[in-house]
Amino acid sequence: MKIFKRSVWVMLIIFFSLLFAIAVVGQMITASYVGWINQFFGTSSYKTVVEEVDPNADTEYYKSSAVLKDADGNPIVTTDADGTRHQIYDNLAMRSNSMEVSERVIEEGSVLLWNNDHALPLNKTDKVSLFGITSLRWLFSGDGSGHVEIALRDTFRDALVDRGLTVNAKLYSAYRLAQQGHGRATQQMSTHTNRNYVEFKVGEVGWNALMSTSQGDVTSSIASHGDAAIMVIARNGSEDGDTAFKTPECLDECYLDLSKEEADVLGHLKQLKEQKTIKKIILVIDSAAAMQIKNIATYDIDACLWVGMGGNASFNGTTDLLVGNANPSGHLTDTWVYDADSAPATENFGDYQYTQYTGVPGDVQYTNNTKYVVYQEGIYVGYRYYETRYEDTVLGGRNANGTKGVKAGTGNWSYPAEVYRTFGYGGSYTDFEWSGFSVKNVGGDIYDVSVTVKNTGSVAGKDVVEVFLQKPYTEYDKANGIEKASVELVGFQKTKELAPGESQTVTVKVSEYEFKTYDANGKGTYILEKGDYYLTAGTDAHNAVNNILARKGFTKSNGMDEDGNAGFVYTKTVAKDDYEKYAVSPFTGKAVVNQFDNADVNRYEGTQNQMITYLSRSDWNATYPSAVTLTCTDTRMLYDMQYGHDPVAKEGDTIPLYGTVTSEFGKLTLAALMEFEYDDPIWEDLLNQLTWEESNLLVTLGSSAIAGAESVAAPGFRSMDGPCGIRGAGVPSGLDTMMAFPCNSLLASTYNVELCEEIGNAFGMEIMHVGFTGIYGTGVDTHRCAYSGRTWEYFSEDGFLAGKMYSAESQGLMNRGIVLFSKHFALNDQEENRYGGCVWANEQSIREIYLKAFEAGITEGHTNGLMSSFNRIGCTWAGAHAGLLTEVLRNEWGFIGLVETDAGVGSHMLDGVAMANAVIAGQDNWMTGGNAHQFDAYKNNPTVCQAIRTACHRILYSQLHSNAMNGFSVNTHVVAVTPWWQMAIYGIEIGLGVVVASCFGMAVASFIIAAKKRRG
């Protein structure tokens, strides 16, 4: 019989056996990605069971304020099949609120960079021509995992028309015809050797291309719409996409300068203005990053409005500003300079590889072990550099006017040649007059700094009072490598909207906590030095320095570019050095000591043979940075560069209990602990109930979700990318697009913390309405220079401002029960080589610049979650840096939230030993798919087990105080279930097993028959 052909059955056995093996392996792999697959299919591995419902209990702990209401305005409450009651979300109301708050952010955050002869606002009857491909292809947000793809029905042109302007239709048609291949859609993948790296094109339409569409020459239409030419330009930035690359498309080969086509269009507009064909040129900049201004400044542009990346509300907010429906009151969060390379940080920004690295784990796709970057500029980031060097040029000496660092100017360094608009600057359609400066110690270490602001112009507007501090730069500082900036922001307050002639006395609270300085090389802690501390109120950082210089007796005759106001300065003299007051954390009472010696090239024993010179105001010229070359050959360094070393159990640590009910109240549920503090002993009983497998899953399931736990009725929750909108969660029902909120740079430039909290609230509702709890945001790193690809995700070059905004947004989000994974903790200030690349910086700059915003968000905003960064701090991965995650974060700042990793893609963070080391260091959760047996190799290591237990404690505490608990009472239980896709895999396995067995049987039969045939 042909059916008993042996070779056929043997091959079928092989085929189906391999298929069976694949199915088994597939089942094992999918078991490790349960969270991600559940997210994909919209399934869950847990089912909630409500045993008994208390009809009077309100288990909707976190509510949306956008809910359906009855005729009397009372929220309508519905009851689910399991008896839980909740309000009904109103997505239309939610979105309406999101748009309204966003519009206010654009109006209050956009910065009027200049406005010659009151070129803005436009008259509402003006006939205008709209230039720039961005006017059609607006950049609503940056790119990367935080990018929210939105689709708007209206256009920028529609918004202008809606406000009464007549927009040149022929020109607009020409742009429509010419747009193919231009604008943001032309973003290109880089030819860079590192494949995880994006570079951008501008893709502007040049003048000739514009005039040669089928519309023909549209110059005459420009003449008939000559009240103003509005040119809109944009610059992108992205995760894995810094903007430091050299591009022939742009002037100066700098992406942050004008592209040649933009310059071409602006050049023609300048000619048309000279010919009186158009009356004025308005430039609108749609970019989170500060642009290089040296070429922009040469085109006789009448007014320039920076509008950041405003998200969905961009058109309404921007056009309201252009026509004067709103008055811009934004102030810069970054210093705008003529040449972006004039920031000393740019000397060590980008791609650096150890010149020798034998013995270092090799580079792979998401792990750049052989790369590094050195923050040689120390604390001199942004205005701290420009303003301090300026002060020293006035004071004389210190080689401040040397030639090093001269980029836009020629000869000696000069402030006006390098800086266009300083940090804190902001223009307005009206004028303000300040008076009545006073400072009062109101008890403790708090000072009330008051200024009366009067609107002396003709339209209503808001102003910002910024308070800056100057600390004394002492001989002790020079001897111990301590740097002091000429001014630091220590407080700010936005006025209410002041009608013409109206005044308001603004009081800004300043804490003496800001007076301290970190002394890594001397006392190894925060110190308060004797000397004069100057507090001043300024319109911007430069104004503040000038005030202080005036107080010191300097005038324009000493080289100042403007006279300051000595009456706006308060001097506080500290009589003697105090090395104790700030050596103890005011938040926890723990001693503050050096934690980042291993990140400082000059203090780490592995690099002390490669000492570097940090930028110092003691001699600007001699210490100005240049690219640092390092090797990685030292034995200690090579040891620390490995992914980890087997953790040794600490004496006294014991293996915790698992799966054991120890509470006197019987089996506990998570909801029962709602009223208990984080450190209440009852948590020990709850944690004893967790099984080993549940503990492993809680720590390792973080990709788009956080695990629940059946034994303690923890619900788990879903998470999604942020930080300026929830990406990938789909469009809420009843709406036609997702929501991108204004980027963080724009948010910070409002200098309005209340508005920032409102954004947090609105954002929180957008998250909870689509059923999510965790958000991978907000972004808190520092604008170390203008080139970071994620400038749009981060707030500012200044940590104080960023910290206030971060705190406020956290509060708003947490009001809706959102768990923030604020990113990227820490020192992830460039994208290139961030996967495992080493960041070297001294402790003063780490604490005073790069951790400052995080500190405020945690100690003031009490934020509930963080995302550790991919990079190493020194040789140690940030997620395994005990100094960062345990000593500073927990012991100094008192953080009780959870720390999740960035995306689980790097070898340096996923290696088994690395994970064991990291969890001991304070890393709580990995953004991976979950593995119930990840730490089985350490099941008998009590130190690892205790660290896992502590991580579970923080994860469960965060879950407990989140909207994931909505609907959960003490009577709600969680039951683990098998989702349908897992059932399908089991079914396939069984089916294949049966087929393999059948084939085997048939093969045996065919061999027997063949043998019989041979014998017979």
Added chain:
Amino acid sequence: MWKVPWGIIAGICAMVVFFATVGVIAAFVVLNSIAGQTNTSTTLFGEWYQTALFIGDVLFLLGLIASTVLWFVKRKKLKEET
């Protein structure tokens, strides 16, 4: 040449083609989902093993076609001889 078991070779080639194709698709899906976490993307030939799998797939597909043709020819020849 006519003693070569072309049918068995065709069967082996078919299996390799099947699993190599599954491998090519699986590698792309997995790598793309990893890249998607950082909002980047990947290609069918992003890694050396993807390229090797694809080349192997194509070679064994050619082998499958050739051995199948030869199996038919051999079968026809045997029929003619008997």
